[in-house]
Amino acid sequence: MSKQLKRLNGKAILLLFFAFSYIDIGYAMPESYENQQQKKITITGTVVDEDGEPLIGAAVSTKSKNVTAAVTDVDGKFTVEVDAISETLVFSYVGMKKKELALKAGQTDYRVVMDIDATELEGVVIEAGIIQRNKMGFTGSYKQVNREELLSVGNINVLQTLSTLDPAFVIAENNLMGSDPNTMANISLRGGSTMNITNVLNDQTSNPNEPLFILDGFETTLSVVNDLDINRIESITILKDAGSTAIYGSKGGNGVVVIETIKPKAGEVMINYAGDFKVSAADLGVYNMMNAAEKLEFEVLSNRYGDLTAWSTNADNIAIYTNHLENVKRGVDTYWLKEPIRTALTHSHSLDVSGGNQDFLYQVGVNYKDVNGVMKDSWRQSFGGNMRLTYRKGNFSVSNNLTVSFTNGHTGSWGSFSNFVNANPYYTMRNEDGTVSEILDSYWDSYYSLGSESYNPLYNALLSSRNDTKSHSLTNNLAFDWHITNQLRWAATAQLSSTTSDGVNFKDPKHTDYIGVDYTKRGSYTSSNGRNWRYNVNTTLNYALSLADVHNMTFTGRAEAQSEQKNSGYYVITGFPVGVEGIPSFAYGYLEGSRPSYSEDIDRSVSFLMAFNYNYLYRYLFDVNYNADGTTSFGRNRKFQNFWSVGAGWNVHKEAFAEEWQHFLQELKIRGSYGINGNQNVSNLSTNVYSYYSSSDIFGTASYLSGYANPNLKWQVVKKASLGIDAVLLDKRLDATLDVYQTKTDPMVVGIEQKPSSGVSTYPVNLGFIQTQGLEFTLGYYLIRDLARQITLNVRLTGHTFHSEYGGFGEALENLNNAFKSDDNYSDAALNPNSLVRFQDGNSPTALWAVRSLGIDPATGREVFLTKGGAPTTTFSIDDRVKVADSNPDLRGVVGFSLRYKKVLANFNFRYSLGGYKFNSALFNKVENISISNIVYNQDKRALYDRWKEPGDVTQFKGIAENLVVNTVTQMSSRFIQRDNYFTAESGKISWDFSKDKWLKSTGLKDLRVSLSMSDLFRLSTIREERGTDYPFERSVSMGISARF
Amino acid sequence: MKNMKIYILSFLFALACTACNDWLDVDPKDKVLEEKQYSTEDYINSALNGLYRQMVSTNLYGGQLSQTSVEAMAHYYVYSSAAASISSDVIYQLSKWSYTSDRAKAKLLNVWKDGYSTLLNINNYIRGVNESPALLSKEHKNLLLGEAYALRAYLHFDLFRLYGPYPYDANSADKVLPYNRSADITMNHDGYEENIYSTPKEYIELLLKDIEEAKGLLQDDPILDPASESITNVLQEGFYKNRNRRMNYYALKGLEARVLQYIGRDTEAAAAAKVITDLVEANQVFYWMNKSNVVRQNNYIFFSEVIFGINNSNFRSNGTSWYLGETITKEIYVMNEDNLMKNIFNGYDNETSVEELANKDIRAKQWGFSNLVPDNGIVFPSVSYYVSSKYKVVADEAYNAVNDFQPLMRVSEMYYIQAETAMKAGNTANAVALINKVLVNRVGTDQYYLSTSATAVEIRAALTKEYYREFFGEGQVWFYHKRIQSTSIFSGRVEGTEDVTKSDYIVPIPDEEKNI
Structure with missing residues (x-):
């Protein structure tokens, strides 16, 4: 059967070449096209909406030909040529009523005002990645962010910008790696769906709560999104509930982030340049030494x-x-x-050229980004280019998008x-x-x-140690689109993608780690490489039907097949002579006892999707999605898994009785959905697996049981229910969205620790559940909305609160809960941070468990604890732990405002977090617990000033001598758990739009915008902790320019 | 034309989907699904080879059960008296029979873990071979299964000797250890110990049952055919060659002798051992090494006398790190001069010249000075340390079978088993004769042989020294003491002995096993 696929593949490649061969033809075309025209009359004009705002991208056609002849530019301007002055121009724009304009003799410049058409709003499309949804008729919960919104917040990092715009999109602050440009963010949507036992079991799995990223209809990785040029993005849609993620079946459990890049538009050649220059400095104020x-x-x-x-x-x-x-x-x-x-100076540039006519469209872009970290010699550079070509003929179109990107990351010898x-x-x-x-x-x-x-x-920093990563990727998307009839549309896309990555980690032989080490073992060089090859083909059939103009139905059927092959390997060599900068040939040999490692995986999946949407007059909405997913990772015995969702909605403003409320209620939608998804980030074993020993002996190869399976294991499933309201009120001044949701991952897959005499250390079973209830809201209000004079002031408040809890574990995870007691890495269980975590029914995954402390007894300077029963004691017992606090805040979100005054737009966003708690490790390690051997290191100021000295001192901390002379340890008690409320100036951006200025014309520019933005300008917090242990956090100011020629 | 294209594409896609079930069957390349692992003889061979590879883990016969931990418990190695206060030196902890320190606990937990995980592999392998659809000849299938049953017994026996009761009491009703014969994981639940653990008697019965099972299956062992050349000085290609690197029929007999002796069935043990010594006497299969060749070839493993050993490709690198390190706190396994010369190699006779004695016994010649440098601040009990060159073999091509070879059972032990039986039966003359059969092949002159008039006490003392001299790095001496219930053991650091009590012989079952 794979033969057929190979042929299909071959076909795809063939068509790809077809698409390329159009490049030459494409450039030749406009010329010959123009030569054919004779005796034309040129008509120009501006298209604006009721408020006088120019409409960008409105289609202009002539009534006689009914073909789009031009599209308005960013100023709403258009130029068309007509054969005769008797011609009538037809203007159309999404959400606007069609406008006809009969030309008058002698007038060649027109101002066209288009009116909003409420019924046309139904045509607005929500981009769900693999299929499109009708905005008015859709019942799912989502957040769509367009280009303008993205650019109004930030210029450089897409992920950071998204977290500002949507309260459910959470980037966990990385206290260890701070603002390291080469560390990827840890992201979750709506609090995630599964438990993370990485810390407790030393599991190496990456973030199991990471959402799925879809770029132009295909899966992509977090690092690709991280390096994506923000100027290439047209829109981002975050899909949250089952109603919107069920179409992604087994992959959608954690939510989906859909990114669409800019598509070329017909019209004259447009050249866009965007540049951004950022200056950042480390935030050293948090270190209190x-x-x-x-x-x-x-x-x-x-x-x-x-x-x-x-x-x-x-x-x-x-x-x-x-x-x-x-x-x-x-x-x-x-x-x-x-x-x-x-x-550090970071700069990025992107250049984009696009244009074409209705038959042929092109867009070519290149971008370069050089991110420099605030620690010396740490940077990440990315270079990318893409070329998109679209050829249209009648109802059929073919387009091809080729993307290449190169990323180099570097961390120098400065260490932690x-x-x-x-x-x-x-x-x-x-x-x-x-x-x-x-x-x-x-x-x-x-x-x-x-x-x-x-x-x-400084000694180690001056050596030539380095950590370099390089990755190259090439992706080609080919798409066919055929509007067979007005109702029936067929589309097929194919993607080929190849990624290569290399890493070199070199530690200089003179490094202090090698003091006293034999010369054959000094220095180390680790080379790692990975190759990823993927293809994906899919086809979609869309059918839309409107019966008697009241029953509107759409049906989508889709089939997809994907195969991904991953190879990776690494080797370590050692024994470098001094002065050689990590050149492998100078090494003494491979690390003793080590062998090159290699792994190869093939993941394949097929997916069949059926989506049905019905509405009655756009008042009553109904959605049903069904997805059958088959993947290699489900295991032999159950290759297919079914996922589904149902949703319903009510557009109140469409009701007859709502007519009279129109003056204050413009839009009100109530919607709800329920469905199930899977989470593929959690690995699963359904058959026993053998692995080979890495070398052979006189008897040949040897293999051993490397994965012991549970054949009865069920796939981890996420059940999601969501209810929401979207409202636009008060003459469009108030915009509100409110969502409540509940997700339940049941059953979960949990590795239960076994008695070693059973032969395995853990055994995967279906056990317990995790249930999350949450509420998120977005409110926007125009305090000033004077569109005619272009003065607006909009204030926004977003918030997200959720609570998760475990259930169904019973006593099964007690061993996991007590694993910290026998952790080899900690001599004393009371010092092990894992003691703060417990998996217990009815409690949150983020709950902090500790022995309660009454503080320091002023008389003796010793700490007084509370036993589980609540009796004061001076003896610490780890078994007296109770739930003290929760690190998950009660409410978090962003409050912001944007002010437009003529051509100046200011946008400020402040992040707040209330009700969270945190274990302050700086207090624990640098104020107390300074062991006798740590005296050679500098310590927190509070270790000197705020500690108990003599009887009668009321202090928060034990006496200095308590830890050092007697050499006793301070245990992890509630004394170090502090309230973590904070308020930060996350982003601020002011931009000037010079596009209306007359002086601009003389420079040859069509458009010019300049912006100034700041990030993390200040931070107010109730906790005084050391942030950025291995890498400091940064504060930055940047300037951006965007110009069009 | 355009429509044709679409039709063709759609058709291909439809075809693709009907067959996608097959398409989703992807075999991983660097891993093998269980079903496939037992689908052909080659794969099965690889799985059996894997069992041996697991046994050479440094936590089992690649270290702790051969050269390191159990030998430290038998007091072969020197340790620093200050070690306890400055670091958690594991040699010190084990030599003090202190099993509760973190490092000693971790070490001993690893033996338990790797032991039982290997046993799960063995059980899964036995099930896999039994259910395999592969076309296997009767002979091969019997051998493939027989070795696995024998390995299961062998490994269980050493876990029993290490963690098991002291002394062995057939009447005890205590559930001591699990004898694992199932490939299914038994989830931990209440009553795990009652159901999974066995009493000493049940345990040994299950063990002997596995030995009987293996005996039936190993009737086809090529080692039983004198013409098979299954043990040669040069390693041979072929899965059923190099039989002394495999759990062969005679190894099983030797194991039977060991087990029976351990539980006090001496006569039967001697009978099993005699099967092997009879071969030696007849100069078949196993034969005594020529004394002069031993030194010339650096063949201190006495290759032709080894009944069973394991191929360990990490042998030399492990040895380097254990014996050639620089400071004693870094787990360096070296012997103290007093212990070596006065405790172990002094005492055949009234001979006073230590030098001469050591020169006469070829087993002493493997010991050379160590380049050990004492760590700062550590008090050492003596001045000179010795390391063995037994495991630093680099042999020539004509005798490469000694390379990477960890011996685990040898013919001398079979003589000792019979000698001890004879001694206990009061037949001291016979016991002396059996011990001297070994000494003839170790010492040049008869003045160092055991006197024919030796008493039972003298024979016991001689046997104890013989165990120390003969089995260095083979993990037998500690279990010898445990079996004979010695009340004192050579000090290891100075001339003389140290007392050992009952609690010292009982290595506690790891906390992880008890607490889960």
Whole structure:
């Protein structure tokens, strides 16, 4: 059978070449077309709406030919040539009544005002990626963001912009990697659908709650979206409920983000340029470290130097102290944090040329983005190009879009930012002669025979370590579209996509990690590579029917087949001579005992979709979707899985009785849906799998049972119910959307830990469920809406609240809950952050569990806890943990406003989060729990100032000596869990539109917009924590230019 | 024409979809689905080979059950007295028979985990071969299954010796350990111990039953055919060659002897052992190494005397990291001079010259000075350390069978088993004669042989030393002590002994097993 597919493939490739061969013809065409015209009259004009706003993209046709002759440009202007002055021009635009204009002799310039047509709104299309939905008749919950909205918020990162615009689209803040340009965001929609046990079980699966990304109708990856040129985007639609995601079947469980790129429009050649220049600086205000004098004082208090008066017995330590003191007196107070950071300039450019006539359209674009991180020597560059060609003949059209992209990421030798944060300030970075020593500080405790050393972070930074990633991808989409009749439409698309990625991670042989290591093992070079080859073919049949103009029906049938082959491998070599910058041929050999790794996977899926939509006069709406998905990952015995959804809606404003409310109610839709989806991000095993040992011996190859399956395992299914209201009120001044939803993942697939004597460590079973209830809203109100004078002020408020809880586990996960107690990485269970997490029925996945603390007893300086029963005690027992707080905020969202005054548009968005809690690890690790060996590192100021010193001190923190001299640990108690309310100035953007200015014409430009934007300008928070442990967060200001020629 | 195109495309697509069920059957390339793993003889061979590969894990016979942990418990290795306070030195913990420290716990948990996970693989393999549609000759199928049953018994026996009760008590009603014979995971539930665990008696009965099963199946073992050349000095291509690297029929007999002796059925044990020593006496299959060749070839594994061993391709690299490291705190397995010279190699006679004694016994010649550098601040009990070159073999092509070979059972043990039986039966002369049969092949002159007038106590002392001399790095000595219920063991750090008590012999079942 795959033979047939190969032939089909061959066919697709053949057609692809056809499409390319049109390039030459395409350029020749306009010329010959013009030559044929004789005695033409040129008519120009402007098309505007009732408010006087120019309409872009309105179609102009002549009544005699009934073919689109021109499309209005961004100023609403058009130029057509007619054969005779008796001609009548017909104007059409989505959502507007058709307008006819009889030409008058002697007048060649017209101003055409088009009226809004309520009934035409029904033609507005929601882009659901693989199929299109009619806006008025659709019952699903979605958020569509157009180009203008996207650009009004941000210029550079699509994902960041989306999270500002939709409250359900949440980017988890990465406290570890901060604003590292090479770290991908962790995204979830509506709180996700499954549990994440990565931390507890050391599972390496990537984010199982990540939504599906669809680019121009085909699946894509988060990193492609991250690097996407925002100027290429036409619209983004976020599909949230089952009514809108059921068409994606097994993949839609976490929601779907549909991105459409710009399609060429007929008309004269348009050249667009957009450039953006961003200056960013690290936010160092969050690091609250001691200065040199403070650190030394702290060390004395913590008894690092012992008795400073005992000259005879403690001479060595006194000498060390004196040395440090001299440094402080000399004025040495090194601000290490400044060394690895820089003011980074990021710039991006995109150039786009498009045009054509109604038979042939083209669009060619190139873009370049150079993102520089605020840590030195960290950047990500992407370069891409695309070419889209469309050929139309009658009712048939073929279009082809070829996209290439190259991305290079680089992280230099500076390592983790925390190394600099933690360096002791009474040392200089460089010695007096300019050299940089390896070891900064060392400490030896003869009593405990314990010592520690801290390395000079600058020493490692000056070496040639690096981490490089490169990826190249080539994607070609070919689409056929045939309007067989007015009602029947057939479409087919095919995609071929190839991605190659390479990574090199080199650690210099002089790195302090290799001190005392044999020369054959110093330095390491890891080379990794991945290849991904995918093809996808699909065909869609659409049938629309309107009976007696009251019963409107559409039917969509779709079939799709996709195959994806993934290869990856890596190897590690070691033993580099000094001075060679990671050149593999200079290495001593492969890492001892290591072999090259290789893996190859083929994932195939087929999907059959049926979608039916019915409405009665656009008043009563009904949707039903059915999807049968077959994939290789379901396993042998059940290749197919069914998914479905039903939805209903009521357009109240369409009712006869609503006629009289028209002055205040323009639109009111009530809708609801229920359905099921799958989540493919969770892996599943239905048959036992054997793997090969990586090498063979005298007896040949060897294989072992690598995956023990549960044949009775059911697929993880997400059940979603959603209810929503969309309203436009008060003469379109108020715009409101409200959604309540419930998702239930039931059953889940959970790996249950087994007694090792069974032979396996975990066994996948269907167990428990996770249920999420949430509410999201978007409100927009025009305080000022003077369209004629172009003065508007719009305020917006979005919010999202949800609560998730587990159920059905019973006692089954108690072992998982107690796994932290025997975690090899933590000597003491009370120090293990996994103790904060519990999987327990009726409780949220984000609940924080800890032993309650009453604080520090002013009399003794010791911490007083509460037992489970509520009795005060000074003895800590990890089994006294109770649910203390929840890290999921009660309400989060964005509040913003946009002000337009003539040609200036200002848009500001502030993010708020209320009611969340957080474990403050800076307090835990840098204020208390400074173990005797950590004295060689710098600490938080609060460790010196806010700690208990003598009886009667009312403080939040234990005495200094509590941790150091006695060397006891501070346990994770509720004392370190703090309220995390915050308010940040997420984005602000001011743009000027010079397109109406007269001076512009003389420059040859048709349009010019300039913008200035800022991100993360300030942050107000109830928690004082260290954000950006390994990489700092950034604040940035950028300037953008967009011009059209 | 245009319409034709569309029709053709649609037709092809329709065809594609009717066949998509097949299209979704994708076999992964770097993995094999179970069904396929047992579909042909080649795949089955690969699965059997996989069982042996699992057994050379450093947690099993590639380390902990051969050269590292159990040998540390038998006090072969030196450790620092200060180790406990400055680091969690696992050699120190194990030598002190302290099984509760985190590192010792983790080590011993890994033996348990890997042991039972290998047993699950064995069980799944037995089921797979039994249900396999592959065309297998009767001989091959019997061998393929017989080795698996024998391996199941072998591995279970060592888990029993390590974690099992002390002493062995056939009347005990305590459920001690699980004897796993099922390929199905039994979910943890209440009553797991009652249902899955066995009493000592049940456990041994199941074990002996597997041995009997394997015995029937291994009747076709090529090792039984003297003409098969199934053990040669040069490794041979072929799945049923190199039989001493496989669980062969004689290895099974040796295992039977070990098991029977362990549970006190000495006479039967001696009878099983005699099957092998009879071969040696007849110079068939296994024969004594020529003493001069041992040193010349660096053949301290005494290759031609090995009944059973495992092919371990990580042998040399593991050995390098265990014996050639630089500091003692980094898990370096070296022997103390006093222990080696005074405890182990002194005592054949009244001979006082340590040097001469060590020179006479060829087994002592494998020991050379270590380049160990003591860590700062650590107090050492002695000055010189020795490392063995037994596992640093680089042999020439004409004798490459010694490469990568971890011996686990040898003919000398079969003599010792019979000698001990004779000694217990009061037949000391016979016991001495059997021990001297080994010594003749180890020591040059008869002055070091065991005196024919030796008493039972002297024979016991001699046997203990013989175990130390003979089985270094083969994981037998600790279990020998546990079986004979020794109350003292060579110190390992100084000349003399240390007391060992009942609790020291019981390695606790890992917390992970109990708590889940």
